[in-house]
Amino acid sequence: MLDRAEPARRPWDEEPPPAEPGGAPGGQAAPGEWPLRPAAVELCLFTVAPHPEDARDALQVVLVRRGAPPFRGWWALPGGLLRPDESLSQAAARELAAETGVIGAHLEQLASFGDPTRDPRGTVSVVYLALVAAARVQLRAAAPATEAAWVPVDQLTRVPLAFDHAAILALAVERLRSKLKYSNIAFELVPARFTLRQLYRVYLAILDRGERQLPFSNFVRTFGRLAEGSVDDGFGRAPPLRVVGEARADGPGRPARLYEFVGRPGDERREFYRW
Amino acid sequence: MLDRAEPARRPWDEEPPPAEPGGAPGGQAAPGEWPLRPAAVELCLFTVAPHPEDARDALQVVLVRRGAPPFRGWWALPGGLLRPDESLSQAAARELAAETGVIGAHLEQLASFGDPTRDPRGTVSVVYLALVAAARVQLRAAAPATEAAWVPVDQLTRVPLAFDHAAILALAVERLRSKLKYSNIAFELVPARFTLRQLYRVYLAILDRGERQLPFSNFVRTFGRLAEGSVDDGFGRAPPLRVVGEARADGPGRPARLYEFVGRPGDERREFYRW
């Protein structure tokens, strides 16, 4: 079996299978032999906002305090058990709204965690990476009963986290950093209309770099080019950025152009930046 | 709550939480209100091997025939329910060995699927991407009771698949293609000692390209460079490839060098190839 030398078995030349099972009988959940491992979702919700202690911007994540055992009173990622009638992304959005009040954040699946020692109840957690612009967070006034807080990722080592959430967060931060290189993910962390300086700050905060390592002038050129090209270039794609006006100057210095992201969030950029 | 203007709440300045719950009481699995959604693992095991009809190599995937409802008699991805005492990757390795006899394949998590309509039992599937060199498959003689077959991915549209497995496979193929660009994943699909021509064939098969679109001579230069550099360059990493000899000529033409991959499979390449 599976020996490549055996007489060829060709599923693609067979006749179609017997019948379509819709809600066919006989398929119950219970395996009988072992207890089931329940599925849950958890969220790593990030934003980039002024650091509470430093002067610069910082990547921050939402933590909630657990109100029930295990790990009662500990800080943890928001999340909860998956319900019978919802998809994973629906559950993620529901838990995010319920525990933090944030609605409409960008959501994408990060990974799943199912080590049997991670949770005494044997839970398998599907973890979502969520991103929201800092400006949008203030608007949410719908406060649930949960205690929630933003924590800069450089302070995470000082906060004991429940379950394996410290490891999950480490992976989330790593993924976020690497996706900056080849995806449009950063546009989820700035307001709908933004200056290139704002976008630049997001890159600096997430990559934890100084202005020296990533000169602003080159950054502007690179991202400014994303607004060039015709709206329909016939073969490729339309430019993902559009100039929509000028920001008013709120201090000294020349006012910046305002941009709008008009590409699809899931799209990967063909370009690859080494930073 | 979560308003950034509220009086600062600083989890990282708090005293540590009360006590560590090891196997603390009170944490049982039952939520009481809804039935649990069980967790399972499924596998997309790929190899690159001669196409059964064409002359060229082809990317192929393992399918198994389901012996129980739902979808009894249909072709499906190998997989099964997660057991209480195992991690996700252990379950993936166990199911792979049980259903296909393949041991020691490269395993990495692909994504999880939990749409409530995907399975009448409400299963949430954590799907693994698995890769194995074709030369290693023949060696497995431990044949289980399951019926299994290799199917070239270009024939998948002709095979009706159980559940949402067609969508899962589409994602897996897309991920495999995109990871070729920036990861060391292709080395999992060639023998331990390989020629650059063998590696080249893997790239052509997965990307579904001809020799024109990706000239062999440039491929050789690019990957040959991966074997250059000192073993310890002090700051960066050691070269991920090493020349280990010459292949004997089994036909006309100059014999090729044999290479060995000595990097870590999970490592991402700093280089980014556009093909």
Add this chain to the structure above:
DNA sequence: CCAAAAGTGTTTTTCATACACCCATGC
């Protein structure tokens, strides 16, 4: 005028691509 922020010009370097060409083997 000066400082600060936004953005451009210009050069250098790096690197992917293309393709001509040479090398080593079997027949």
Add this chain to the structure above:
DNA sequence: GCATGGGTGTATGAAAAACACTTTTGG
């Protein structure tokens, strides 16, 4: 010899990086 497959040399063009410099605002 000639065909076949393995590899290198070299030119070209597109950007990424480095950095000087101009533009536009507030004080």
